[in-house]
Amino acid sequence: MKVYLDNAATTPIAEEVLQAMLPFMKERFGNASSLHAWGREARDGIEKARETIAKKLNVSPNEVIFTSGGTESNNFALKGIAFANKDKGKHIITQKTEHACVLQTCKWLESIGFEVTYLDVDKYGMVSPESVVNAIRKDTILVSIMHANNEIGTIQPIEEIAKICKEREVYFHTDACQSFTKEPLDAEKIGVDLITVSSHKIYGPKGVGALIVREDVKITPLMHGGGHEFGKRSGTENVHGIVGFGKAAEIAKEEHVKHMKKLRDLLIKRVLEEIPNVKLNGHPEKRLCNNANFSFLGIEGEALLMRLDARGIACSTGSACSSRKLEPSHVLRAIGLKPEEAHGSLRLTVGRQNTEEEINYAVDVLKEEVEALRKLSGLV
Ligand SMILES: Cc1ncc(COP(=O)(O)O)c(C=O)c1O
Structure with a gap:
């Protein structure tokens, strides 16, 4: 018997996801920026996926920015907020059990002059909201605390942390790669400014994800170019990947x-x-x-x-x-x-x-x- 018990690393592509993707790799191969029928078909595929993902997180479709996955989304959130808000401050708060793509991005930001506080966790891997309160300074621009940990599965008290950040006018980002479609996450209700999600953790294809950027958030793009994704992430869209991601989110029950x-x-x-x-x-x-x-x-x-x-x-x-x-x-x-x-x-x-x-x-x-x-x- 073969038993795959490494679903936090990645998941198999669901059959419905594969079937939804195939036409976009064959006859609907157009560039979503093109004005002709092929382009419009590709655009429709992307926008449908955007709406599905927006609905799942209770945000507007124009707040969903497609990326190449969780790693890029986390880089975008941290660097994008740091660069766009350096006039307000240079301090970022995160915690010690974040994924490497958050921790390494923080280390790099430190190397160019930002300051990062890495909060401790308790024996269960939980961050205390009080420690966030105590760490916030006048020059804090961002708090980034993951929703659920990829190794030990601990779910962080992000509702309380989001509230603390809102009261102090500090942006709050959460990496929800592991929790998306598994734990409820209502961005509007909780008051999260940025959310990272990834497709291959939820039976979608690899190499695609999204960063949710709420409308009033000031962020600098990492990718400059043709102004795709509302000017926040340039590059011809990974149409079949995005369509697959949307389908994966849609069928999660x-x-x-x-x-x-x-x-x-x-x-x-x-x-x-x-x-x-x-x-x-x-x-x-x-x-x-x-x-x-x-x-x-x-x-x-x-x-x-x-x-x-x-x-x-x-x-x-x-x-x-x-x-x-x-x-x-x-x-x-x-x-x-x-x-x-x-x-x-x-x-x-x-x-x-x-x-x-x-x-x-x-x-x-x-x-x-x-x-x-x-x-x-x-x-x-
Ligand atoms: C919590 C968490 N964040 C980020 C990532 C990176 O996502 P991706 O593989 O889509 O780059 C992962 C996946 O390993 C993860 O588990």
């Missing part, structure tokens, strides 16, 4: 969330009950419907991942070695895991395509492999 939650709960319950010396990372309740992240004591996460892979199960680990050294991820460090807990971490993220049978199979294999590795290491 509440019942998918319920299904994922049921599978996630089964996975967590069985692992915690049936495998000794294991700990759940992230918040016990305020967590994404598809995320389970465990630390298996006495085990190297990467070794476990490879053994699961050999048996047809895909997942990921937070101890990824981007360098030669096995360095625990910045997220696991930020929540204060001991080195042995961080090294034994494994992330399993379910998707709407998974079944109960697959989860049960994955837990059965996980039990065997954890036991085998512990016997080998002799540590537990």
Whole structure:
């Protein structure tokens, strides 16, 4: 049996999404800026997708700016606000478990003279709204706090944070790549100024996403050129990608969330009950419907991942070695895991395509492999 449990990394393209995209790669290949019939067809495809995504987040269609994905949207939000508002200040607030594309953009902004505060999180990966209040200065121009974490699934109190920012006239950006279509996010109600979303996390194609920029937000484009996307992001639009993204957002349903939650709960319950010396990372309740992240004591996460892979199960680990050294991820460090807990971490993220049978199979294999590795290491 093959079981894909790495749905936070990416998801398969849904059949309906593929079918919606195909005509835009064949007969409807026009450039959406062209005035003729081919161009108008492509334009219609884009605008339909824009309306769908706008509706999901309760914003106006002209506040949806299509980009090449979450990474670009986060770069655009942070650099775009920093450049456009430097007369007001040079201080940005974020937190330590953000995705690398937020943290690295902040580091780069620091290198050119901006100042960034990286807030701590608690043991569940949660930012306290008070810490945001305390960090805001007279020259703060932006607070960027993700909606839900990609590694441990913790959902941040963005409603409270948005309110704090609004009261102090500071822009608030949230990276909603992982939570979009899984958690409710009403931009109007909450008062978020900028939202990042990505298509390939929601059964759409890779290389497309959007940044929601509310109408009154002052932002400098990253891409200059022909003035596409309301002058905010130049470049001939990725029409089939955008159409696919729109379709993916359209077909996302509440019942998918319920299904994922049921599978996630089964996975967590069985692992915690049936495998000794294991700990759940992230918040016990305020967590994404598809995320389970465990630390298996006495085990190297990467070794476990490879053994699961050999048996047809895909997942990921937070101890990824981007360098030669096995360095625990910045997220696991930020929540204060001991080195042995961080090294034994494994992330399993379910998707709407998974079944109960697959989860049960994955837990059965996980039990065997954890036991085998512990016997080998002799540590537990
Ligand atoms: C929270 C979060 N932000 C940003 C990104 C980057 O998105 P993309 O892969 O579309 O560039 C990801 C995806 O890995 C993510 O999980």
